[in-house]
Structure formats: C-alpha cells, structure tokens
Amino acid sequence: MIGVGVIGYGYWGPNLVRNFAQVNGGAVVAVCDANEKRLEVVEKLYPAVATYRTVDEMLADPAVDAVAIATPVSSHFPLAEAALLAGKHVFVEKPFTRTSAEGERLIELATDAGLTLMVDHTFIYTSAVRKIHELITTGQLGQLHYYDSVRVNLGLFQSDVSVMWDLAVHDLSIMDFLLGIDPITVAATGVAHVAGQPENMAYITCMFPDNLIAHFHVNWLAPVKVRQTLVCGSEKMVVFDDVDMSEKVKVYDKGVILDEDPREVYQKHVGYRTGDMWAPRLDNVEALALETQHFVDCIVDGTTPDSDGHAGLRVVRILEAAQESMTHNGLPVEVPKMRTVAR
C-alpha cells in the first residue's frame, strides 16, 4: 500500500486527494498546507488523514511513501527536490519546473535514488487524447502534416506567469505525447494588453522534420471559449473539440489526390477526396482517476510513467525556447535534442 501525501490543498489539491483516495494499492495518508482553514476541511472530510502545516513535518512521516505537489510553479523545484532527497516518489503539477535546469536536476535525483517521478499532464490520460494517440500510432492518419491548436477564452489573468506557461503547457504536453518526436525550432509571439502584466495572448509555432508543423493560439482575452485541435495526416484528419460534450473526436476520411497525368509531367493537378466522418465512442472515465492509478502502479511495478520527468522536461524546454523567441520578436529558437530515440 503506497501512502500518498498531498502538498497544497488549494484549487487542484482536493481533486488529487479525492482521486488518490480511490486508487488500488494506494491511499492518501497526509495533506500539507500552510492554511489552517483548508486543513480543517481535510480533517472533516478525511478524519483518518494526517494534516501537516509544514512540508518538513510531512516528509518526516514514515507513512508517506510518495508526495503529490499541487502548489504554484515556483515552488515545484524546492518541494520536489526535498521530497526526492527524503526518499519519496514524486507526482508534480504542470508545468514541471520553471527552468530546464531544475527539471534536469530532479530527473537526476529520481534516477539516482530509483524513485518514480511523474508530471501531471492530465490531458494525455483523457479518452479523447488516448484515442487520437491510437489513431496516430496505428498509422491510420498516415504521415502527419500539421497540428493546429486553439485554446482561448475569457480567463483569469495570472500575475506571475504568462499565458504560455498557464495554457500552452496543456497543448504542448498533448502534442509531445501525440507526435512522439521533438521539434527542431520553436517560435513565439505574444502580447500583453494590460500594463505591467505578463503576455495574455501568444502564438507558438514548432517546426519538425518532414514539413510537420505545429501551431498554438493561447489567449486569456477572448469572448468565446474555443478548445479545438486539428491533427492532419496524409490519410485522415482529426478534429478534437474539447468543448463539444457529445463528439469530442471526429475523424475525417479526407485528403489530397495527386493526379499523375503522364502527359502533364511538369504540372501535377492536386485534387482532393472526401469520405465519411466518424466519431469514435469515448470512455467516460475521469482522466485524473486513471492518472493517479498509473502513478501508484508505476511505483509498485517499477515502470516508467507515460508523463515522466523527461516528458515534463521536454515541455519546459519548448516553453523556454518559446519564451526566448518571444523576447526576440518571434525569431525561431532551436530546441536541444531531447529524445535519444525517435518513436
């Protein structure tokens, strides 16, 4: 039985506690928060769970085998480092860390100590993203041409991080999982419309080998909520609309036809074909339930999480490159080679 201690009981922490409380082979044994009122809520709801005001106290608790960190991003590194040094497995909110150096250090610590390190890339555990992953890896989409994502709405401005670290982190983690390869360059343009505040909208472009391009529009200042991703392959195209309650994933049997007229050797005609549309049934499971179970299973079995420290680090590296590009008017910035082997 893996004892899990949750650090931070603010916005996301309660979801972690609720889900870790229901995993097989694990249990929530402690919650840590500096806010007294929040701890009182925990005590009422989960009388058997220990509550701590400081992280040190929690890390000293031998019943805590693993910690789940749901605090602001600036504290991810110190908290995760302390936990790993105390011999605890770590589950940490996204974005993984503020810098890639921090991420590398955490991966090193976990590897050396043989501990499980996992980043909460929730979306990759949704039925919708899993289904698209299956379509890609089984070759049904053919060769991938582009990935286009729009995540905009009228949302709370964050005062510490830009919209990229708040919203694009979702889409970059999905892209990282779906495409399975690293971008060569990243370019980004962002604008801040409120003086003294970070960028509230940004466009990010990732270039991959073989003319594969990925593009992201993230925006806190939009009148309507859009959550739409196009994944276009040579054989089929996918529309993933996360706002659609009934048909989130639609697969279109559409594409280009090259008219190889032997007489017109110099001028190929490009036509297109259009076939059926198909919306696969998606399981109705909470992604976080699958994900928290996966974390506990990885600890028990010694397997590597789908969203391990490397996945978290890859996303941070893209965000770092995007950040740098943004300060240079959208100049493309090279991303260091991250995967040792392509998929």
Next chain:
Amino acid sequence: MIGVGVIGYGYWGPNLVRNFAQVNGGAVVAVCDANEKRLEVVEKLYPAVATYRTVDEMLADPAVDAVAIATPVSSHFPLAEAALLAGKHVFVEKPFTRTSAEGERLIELATDAGLTLMVDHTFIYTSAVRKIHELITTGQLGQLHYYDSVRVNLGLFQSDVSVMWDLAVHDLSIMDFLLGIDPITVAATGVAHVAGQPENMAYITCMFPDNLIAHFHVNWLAPVKVRQTLVCGSEKMVVFDDVDMSEKVKVYDKGVILDEDPREVYQKHVGYRTGDMWAPRLDNVEALALETQHFVDCIVDGTTPDSDGHAGLRVVRILEAAQESMTHNGLPVEVPKMRTVAR
C-alpha cells in the same frame, strides 16, 4: 451611362456581368474571352452585349468606358495598364497585382489620367464587415487589442500561387479596411505538403503600434470549413463567423477589469467582466451589387473608391512582406509606410 467591358468570363466573370448589368447609371456593353464556348454563353444570355476574342479589340470599342478584369493574377498588370493607357476606368480582381511595383505603376497611370481604379475587395462591401467597421469607427469596441482570423477548409490547391495569395488576400483586405492603419512588421510561416507545389497552409502575424496584433491562419488542407475572425477591443469584442447563416456578427460586452486596490500598489489584480451578447441584424444585400454600383458611382461623381488602388497596393505590400518572411523562417519583415495619414 457608363459602358462596362468585362475581361474574362471564367469563374468570377459571370458574377461581374450579372451585377454590372443591374447597376444604375451603367451597363455591360462588352465581354472579352479567348474561349469561344464562353462567348457563346454570353451571346445567348445577353444578346445586346458585344463579344470580343482579344482585349485590343475591346479596348478599341468606344462604347467601353470602363473595364472589369477577372483573369489570373499574373495578367492583372498588363491588362490594367493597357486599359488605363486606352483611357478606360479599371476594376480589377484581387490580389491587385503580383508586385507592389506593378501596383504603384497602375496607381500612377490612373492618377495622371484622372481615371477611376478600383480593386475587387468584395468582403469590405458585405453587411457583416460594414457593421464591424461601424462598431470600430464609432469607438464602441474601445481601443483595439487584437485581430485573429482563421480561414481554412479542404480546398482546391492553386498551382501558381500559395495559399497566402489565394486566401489571406481576403482577410488582409478586410483587416486593412477595419483597422485603417498600417502594420509595422509582418511575419509568416508556411508549409507545402505536396512536393513541387506552393505552400498550402500559412500563419501570418502583423504587428501594429500600441500592442495591436493581427494573426491569420489560412489553409487549403483542413477537414472542416472555418471562417472565423475575432476583433477584440478594450470595451467590446466581436466574433465574425462567416459560416453561420443566421448570426454572422456577435458583439460581446466583455473585457478586463483592473482592480485598483490602493493598498496593493505593486500588484494589480486583473479580473474580467461579462455582459450581454448582441447580434445585430445585417442587411441581406449581395456585396457585389453594392460594389459594382460603387464603382460606377465613383466614375460618375469623381470620388475615390473605398477599395482604390492604394488599398489594393497595401494588401500586396503585406503579402510581399509575408512572402519574404516565409523564405526567412518567419523573421519579421518591416512594411513600408503606406498611409500618409492615420485614420
């Protein structure tokens, strides 16, 4: 009575003939096309209209006061030049010309000869764009923050021009009309997914003074048809959805609220307000009917068309800059100052 001669009776020409045939103060007097079959159709439908196989013949016809050019873009310049030199007013399809040098030459010729020169930026004559223009110029949107446009679908690949010159020309002409100011820089990234073909998808970014940004996604290889533009101001935000048959323009009374807490002088809280949505009724008139009437009126009254040669030239200059940026991996390219006075 202004006699109009239409050059090119292919895809768009019949629409021009039909509309010019109904304007007040004007009439279609001639149609020119190299294709005999097309001329036969004209002869059947409009027995009173003269038909010509060559442009020279048509330009020699004294009944022709003005010509409307609906031919491929590469022929716009020579045909318009010949017409202006022959003393004819000119109405020309978009994009205006292949290069800004060509555009400048046509403007010069028309100005010197006192002839009307107009570019067919059809969209700026639609009820939807006119309504948004009214909202902007009357200050109802407040200070403009961004303009975001998506024009994608599965469409015919052009073999001579990239998707930018085919699709973005629509959106750039709308933006030019709505914003009324010139971008400082243009950046563009495009990809060709069919070997030997021009770019079939592109992202274009225009930067304006005061943190105003415009962004365009144009794409011939998308599974769904999207025609959506967001125009965000400090007071109100507009969604223009050209695929929506019943409510193309929606105005959202939404925006940011700055919480000026005197005690928290260093950390402003950015909240948001959300009010009613309003979809103004739009007149149900064919844009081309208004536009062709406008051309004839401008000739008769000696007034300047809303989409004059300068408007056409501004759009061509942005396309040129985008083209240059595209060949330099999205590096922002400065756009020459085009308007002498801002609106």
Next chain:
Amino acid sequence: MIGVGVIGYGYWGPNLVRNFAQVNGGAVVAVCDANEKRLEVVEKLYPAVATYRTVDEMLADPAVDAVAIATPVSSHFPLAEAALLAGKHVFVEKPFTRTSAEGERLIELATDAGLTLMVDHTFIYTSAVRKIHELITTGQLGQLHYYDSVRVNLGLFQSDVSVMWDLAVHDLSIMDFLLGIDPITVAATGVAHVAGQPENMAYITCMFPDNLIAHFHVNWLAPVKVRQTLVCGSEKMVVFDDVDMSEKVKVYDKGVILDEDPREVYQKHVGYRTGDMWAPRLDNVEALALETQHFVDCIVDGTTPDSDGHAGLRVVRILEAAQESMTHNGLPVEVPKMRTVAR
C-alpha cells in the same frame, strides 16, 4: 427524345426548365405562362424553346410529349387532367392535388392511357434521404421505433393553404418514402395566430403498426430555422439535419439494453448502450437533376417513378386526414388503406 413542356415559369418553373434542359434523352421544347414578362425571359435564355400564353396551345403542340406543371395547387388537377387527356405524360408539383378524389382520377387517367404520372417529391431524390432509405431497407437501423421531424422558421405566410399543405407535405413525402408503410391514424392540431389567415403552425401525429409513431412540427412563425428529423430504430438512430452544410446525416450506434436477470423476472432493468457515431459521405448532386432524369427514363423505359401518382395520393390522403383531425381538436382520424402490399 422526350419533348418536355413546362407550365408555369414563376418560382419553381425556372428550376424545372434548367434541369429538363440537361437531361439525357429529353429536352425542353415549350414553356407556357400567362405572364408576358416571364416568357420574354425564357425567349432570351432559351431561344429554341417555344413559348405559349395558354395551356391549350401548348397541349396542341405535337413536339410536347410530356408536361411539367409548376402552378398553384388549385390548378394541378385541371391542368394535369387536360394534359393526360391530350396524351401527355405528366410531372406535377407537390402537393399532388387538393383532394384525394382528384388524385385518384388522375391516376386512373394515366393508367388507362399508359402515360407516366409523377409527383415532384424532390426530397426523396436527395443524397441524404437516399442514404437513410438505404440504412432502413438494409435493416441497419433494426425495427423502427419513431420518426420525429421539425421544420420551422420565419417564413412567408401563404394565404390560400395552411402550413401543413406548404411545409408538412415535404416531410410526409419523405416519411412515405422512408417508412414504406401506411399510417393507421393521423391526428393534427394547428393554430392560426393571424386573424383570417390559415393555420401557421401545426403538430401532426401518425400512428403505425407495431408502436411505430411519426410526429411533425411545422411552423411559419419561428425565430430560428430548424430542419431536423430523428429516425430511431432498435439497432441504430439517425439524425438528419438539413441545415448542417457538412454532415447532414449522422448515424448513432445507440440503443436500449434489456438486462434479463433471471432472478428478477417481474422487473426488467432497461439500460442503454452507446457506440460510435458515423456521418456517411453524401454525393453532391442536385436532387432535381436526378429527379428530372428519372422522369424521362421512366417514360422511355415504361417503368414506374419512385414518386408516382400513388405516392402523391398517399401524401394527400394523410393531409386530408390531418385537416379533418385539426377541425376536430386533434381527434385521430383513420387513413384508408393505401398500399396493397406492405414493403
């Protein structure tokens, strides 16, 4: 070559002329209209076509083998009768006739003279309805449970006929084609909201054997345009949304599951299953082109049209029953047995 004469060149007539002009094995040879101006349009557009001011003149023209009648419903019977008596094949707009007696007489005349009689139930020649028909007749939907149709919008009030004879005639002809069996009873409720005018909204219910029910909502006074039909079977369910430009027909793999618990013999649990959704590609052909070709083919081959006089009569009989029910507060009215053999 079948020579077709079109009677009535108002709203629908031009579509008939344009389509009959393009059929194989047929040609438009004459158009008849009392309105001089309309005939002038015909003469300009189709110089080879004879024009007549009276029906008698047209019927005397030996080049006319068949007539297409596109006039108000009250004139369908006298015109069709005269044409049949003159030995012409007849294509007539919907609704077929004002009364079933009139319809019966026309069928009798056509049968006796060996002439083709066809009613313009255009919708049954659309790709969407053909696809649904295929799904039903191949058994893919299973046993049919219900047919529910909504056809509402803000539309022109007709002063001579109620909304049932104007709008429901479309849906009843589709239903007649798709279900292939006759209703046992028809009930209808309608309301007139403008004094002195016919009913502008109505609800119609048809009861069939085996608990199959069909229901229709037709309305001239609705703020939004809805064209939605649900066809529910035991195996699959279809949504036909004619306003949707890209996916008109959606097939849902959904249904009821009976939990046959042997211990709970008296209380079955009814659960449900939900599977993929599938939107079949539909051919992009004009229904009227198929339909006019079908008429000519039937004349040449001596085959029976899909929408023959009997189909037109069945729809008129349902409308008559609905009309009677409406005057009796929605009392169900029996429909005479119409098909001699069920499908």
Next chain:
Amino acid sequence: MIGVGVIGYGYWGPNLVRNFAQVNGGAVVAVCDANEKRLEVVEKLYPAVATYRTVDEMLADPAVDAVAIATPVSSHFPLAEAALLAGKHVFVEKPFTRTSAEGERLIELATDAGLTLMVDHTFIYTSAVRKIHELITTGQLGQLHYYDSVRVNLGLFQSDVSVMWDLAVHDLSIMDFLLGIDPITVAATGVAHVAGQPENMAYITCMFPDNLIAHFHVNWLAPVKVRQTLVCGSEKMVVFDDVDMSEKVKVYDKGVILDEDPREVYQKHVGYRTGDMWAPRLDNVEALALETQHFVDCIVDGTTPDSDGHAGLRVVRILEAAQESMTHNGLPVEVPKMRTVAR
C-alpha cells in the same frame, strides 16, 4: 434559525443537504435514510448533523422545524402528510404527488396548520427562466402565441413512472411559471417501445385561451440531447437552449407584419420583420441555492413560495389529464380551473 431535516440521501438528497447547509437563517440539523452506508457518509461529511434510520424518529426531533423530502414519488404523500401533522414545514421533490387528491390534502393540511409547503420546481429558480419570466411579465414579448419544448436524450428508463412524470414535469413547471395561466385542455400521445415498460416518449399539447398553444416532446430514447424551448410572442421570440453553455437565452426581434392595404380589404398580406438578436447575460448562481434560501425565507417571513403547493398541484393536474388523454388516443381532456385569478 430554521432547523432542516432531509429525508432521503440518494441521488438528490446530497444536493439538498449541501445547499441547506449554506442558507442564511437555516441549517441542516438531521438526515434520515434507511440505508446505513449513506448515513455513514453524512456522519463523516457533517459530524454535527443528527442521523436517523426512520422518519418517525426524525419527526420527533424538536430541532427539526422543516423537512425536505427527496424520495421516490410514491412516498411523497405519506411522508409530507406525516411531517405536516407533526407541525413541520415541508419542501418536497417534484412531481409533488401521484394524484391531485393527495396534493389537495397536503395543501389543506399546510394551510390549516399555517405551515410552509413548497415543491422543488428547481428550474423556475434558474437565471435563464427568471430572465424569460421578466421578458414576459414586462410585456416585451407582446401577446404570447406559442410555447414549444423539446427535452430528449438517451436516458435511464424509469420502471415505475412514464417519461411524462420524469421529464415533462420539468417543462410543465417552467410553463406554469412563465405563462401564469391554466390550460383549458390537455392532449397527449405516448408510446412504449420496451414491452412491459411505461411510455418512453410522449407528445403533450396544452390549449390556452386566445390561441395560445403549448407543446412538449419528451423522450428517453433519442440519440442526441436536446433541451430547447421556443417562446413566441407577437413582439419578440425567445429560444431557450439549456444545452448551450454560453448563451442559454436568445431574444429575437422578429415577428409578423400585416400589410393593411385599404384596397385589398379581403386579402391581407402577411409579411415578416427581422431585427437584432440579443443574448442577455445570466447570473451564474446555482438555482438550488436560491431555492433553498427562498424556502427558509418564506418560513421566517410567512410569505408564499413561488413554487407552493398550488403550483405543484397544477402540474400534477396537467400530468393527470395528459395521462388520461394518452389512454384515449390523444383525445383532449379538460383541465379543472386551477387559478382563481388570472395574472
């Protein structure tokens, strides 16, 4: 401080407990359920709340001033009767009772004892329905012409009640609140597609004075979820789409225009006008929070709830009439006069 005891902690009970726990001037003091497991959940979440296995025990608790009944409909009457006889105020789930006789008896008991009796017609406390109510009562819609409601989806079949008592009860309670007058007749047609089960789909029609008609489609066996209501008045028309997350209520400035041509005294032309659409901002409050507060306020102030016993009874009477009509093939059934004064 009004002490509230909640009877039934199954599907809806937890929502009642959570909301009554937060009202001003009231508190949850007891929960009653025969199921031991459910009571354990209550004890963990709300340690200060007394838990009872039987209703008698709870009614004997002097701290309980009012009871909220969230049990199957067949038990509403005996439980509410016992509570009123024990001097407790009563809040009861919809449908109010199985029969109008039961409802009348409860109203009588409450009136005689001076106790507050309220039915949980949750929808009438939503921002959307309140806004439509305001539009109607301030005359903005003009004279009402029709009310058309569709509530369909693939849903759990109830084995004890038909779809009318499960789904139509929502719409009838909304209609009762919005229209404020009683129907003269009710007609209903329903079908059961699973042998031995109650009707899983039904159409209900209510006729009111002045040609006002209301129609309802309720269905457990539909492939898509539709929650759409049209409210049409002579001045404006409303579309209430409860599935739309962003714009639930849309107000259309559309209507009929009578062309009073003095020369055509016998034949009025009916045209139509179409103006702006407007989607009012709706407060984002939980209806049940407002409603539970309203119950406590009514007890304290001695005022009558918006959804009092009479409202509950009116809905039950319409359901009874619909049930009777359904067994007589849709014959319209008169509804007894319910309101003593019209609005």
